[in-house]
Amino acid sequence: MGSRYERYDVVVVGARCAGAPLAALLARQGLEVCLVEKGEPASGTPSTHIFEADALAFLDSLGVLDELRATGAPLIARADARVGDLRWPATWPVRPGDPGGVMSVRRFRLDPVLAGAAQQAGAALLTRTAVTDLVRAEDGRVTGVRVSSATGGEETGRGGERVLRARLVVGADGRASTVARLAGARSYHVTPNQFALFWGYFADAEIGEPTFAFHRWADRVVLGLPTDDGLYQVQVGVDPARLRAFRAGLPGSLLEYARACEPVAKALAGARLVGEPHGMTHWKGYFREPAGPGWALVGDAGHFKDPTAGRGIGDAFLQAARLAETVTGHLGADAAELDEALRRWGAWRDAEFVEPYWFAAGIGSLAPLPAVLPEVLRGMRRAGVADSLFDMVNHRAMPSDIVTGPRLLAAVGRLLARGRVGVLREVARLAADDRRRRALDRHPRYEADSPRHEMS
Numbered sequence: 157m158g159s160r161y162e163r164y165d166v167v168v169v170g171a172r173c174a175g176a177p178l179a180a181l182l183a184r185q186g187l188e189v190c191l192v193e194k195g196e197p198a199s200g201t202p203s204t205h206i207f208e209a210d211a212l213a214f215l216d217s218l219g220v221l222d223e224l225r226a227t228g229a230p231l232i233a234r235a236d237a238r239v240g241d242l243r244w245p246a247t248w249p250v251r252p253g254d255p256g257g258v259m260s261v262r263r264f265r266l267d268p269v270l271a272g273a274a275q276q277a278g279a280a281l282l283t284r285t286a287v288t289d290l291v292r293a294e295d296g297r298v299t300g301v302r303v304s305s306a307t308g309g310e311e312t313g314r315g316g317e318r319v320l321r322a323r324l325v326v327g328a329d330g331r332a333s334t335v336a337r338l339a340g341a342r343s344y345h346v347t348p349n350q351f352a353l354f355w356g357y358f359a360d361a362e363i364g365e366p367t368f369a370f371h372r373w374a375d376r377v378v379l380g381l382p383t384d385d386g387l388y389q390v391q392v393g394v395d396p397a398r399l400r401a402f403r404a405g406l407p408g409s410l411l412e413y414a415r416a417c418e419p420v421a422k423a424l425a426g427a428r429l430v431g432e433p434h435g436m437t438h439w440k441g442y443f444r445e446p447a448g449p450g451w452a453l454v455g456d457a458g459h460f461k462d463p464t465a466g467r468g469i470g471d472a473f474l475q476a477a478r479l480a481e482t483v484t485g486h487l488g489a490d491a492a493e494l495d496e497a498l499r500r501w502g503a504w505r506d507a508e509f510v511e512p513y514w515f516a517a518g519i520g521s522l523a524p525l526p527a528v529l530p531e532v533l534r535g536m537r538r539a540g541v542a543d544s545l546f547d548m549v550n551h552r553a554m555p556s557d558i559v560t561g562p563r564l565l566a567a568v569g570r571l572l573a574r575g576r577v578g579v580l581r582e583v584a585r586l587a588a589d590d591r592r593r594r595a596l597d598r599h600p601r602y603e604a605d606s607p608r609h610e611m612s
């Protein structure tokens with residue numbers, strides 16, 4: 157009928173931050189892996205691309221760090237942080253053996269390096285090939301995928317249609333995951349964005365000592381840092397109430413927002429914008445049911461959070477690494493054992509990322525920053541431990557390790573002593589949010605619809 161059957165141990169759908177490293181790790185363990193990508197990794201994807209110490213350590217272990225450094229992207233060891241009215245220079249926390257603190261490499265450069273690692277490890281990479289359906293056994297278990305190749309022709313069978321059979325199908329196919337939809341994975345903890353996000357690149361910036369500027373104050377979020385090829389990347393959050401004017405004023409409005417942040421203004425003094433600014437105005441954060449009989453979701457396919465926190469890439473690596481261990485440990489077992497191992501992997505995913513998820517939603521929230529948070533950081537700064545805030549961005553500390561009960565109480569006490577009004581109301585609101593989220597953890601509210609995302 158023009159379809160051909162091929163057998164693999166694992167089919168991974170999507171060849172970017174989650175899928176490509178997963179395929180590399182599995183292939184290195186001797187598994188037969190097919191990595192299916194409907195586009196081309198080198199075409200890039202609409203996303204900024206900041207990643208931190210844990211991600212750098214992972215990329216180093218994957219053996220691709222030299223290739224990434226060859227793009228000209230520096231390893232960044234310094235941060236210039238502002239939270240509310242507190243601003244401080246910081247040293248990015250790293251562990252012994254970490255190659256660096258922060259790096260930013262544009263996706264059209266990063267993603268092909270990851271896909272290349274998968275190929276070098278022995279995975280088959282099919283580009284311009286889309287998964288169109290799941291193949292199931294009589295009992296409903298997923299046993300493969302149906303793909304359609306844009307290139308068609310001899311290699312792919314008549315009409316470019318074929319079936320790839322596998323013991324496991326992993327959807328690493330991003331926010332609009334086909335695998336999630338076809339598997340019927342429901343979303344939960346669904347949270348619409350508040351700030352819109354715009355970003356652009358500047359040549360001839362005054363970079364000096366490579367520094368990651370992260371400023372969140374009033375109704376503003378501005379990030380600036382050097383990226384590959386000698387460019388300086390700027391990212392701003394825009395209140396939807398100002399979106400129409402912001403868009404109409406582009407590219408000047410991007411520059412105006414950026415210049416409100418002192419270190420970014422300094423870097424941009426003699427700089428010029430390269431290309432058009434990019435933007436994303438609507439998205440939803442979510443978790444999706446992570447796995448079922450014969451299938452699993454990794455990276456954005458299973459979980460997306462507010463991008464302002466800069467954690468999607470590093471989290472995709474963490475998930476891929478853990479999933480690779482699970483799969484290599486249990487793929488040879490019977491189906492029930494594999495399913496149980498994947499269920500445990502999914503439980504780990506939720507436990508591991510739920511706190512950072514709500515934290516990211518908070519960073520991206522339009523609500524005024526509660527005054528206790530900068531005050532907690534002020535106390536930490538006096539104790540010489542404020543830089544550990546960034547260990548949270550390294551996914552090596554949880555928000556609850558930073559905003560601890562004793563620190564919160566001490567901050568409230570100091571604010572009350574200074575006669576600050578409304579503090580107790582703020583803390584009560586934080587506590588209520590926390591209770592609501594814990595209740596959602598216990599009883600998730602499921603949604604069947606695919607979250608909506610809009611680029612600008």
Ligand SMILES: Cc1cc2nc3c(=O)[nH]c(=O)nc-3n(C[C@H](O)[C@H](O)[C@H](O)COP(=O)(O)OP(=O)(O)OC[C@H]3O[C@@H](n4cnc5c(N)ncnc54)[C@H](O)[C@@H]3O)c2cc1C
Nearest residue numbers: 170173174194203204205206287329330455456463468469
């Ligand atoms: C505006 C924005 C800014 C961001 N900024 C940052 C940041 O600074 N730092 C950070 O860490 N994270 C950031 N993120 C998050 C980050 O982009 C994602 O977390 C990351 O890309 C997840 O990688 P992934 O491999 O799971 O998915 P993706 O990168 O989305 O890759 C999925 C792949 O699957 C392919 N695919 C889809 N459907 C099919 C199909 N049917 N068949 C075959 N292939 C298919 C797609 O073509 C795509 O290549 C940002 C996200 C956005 C939207």
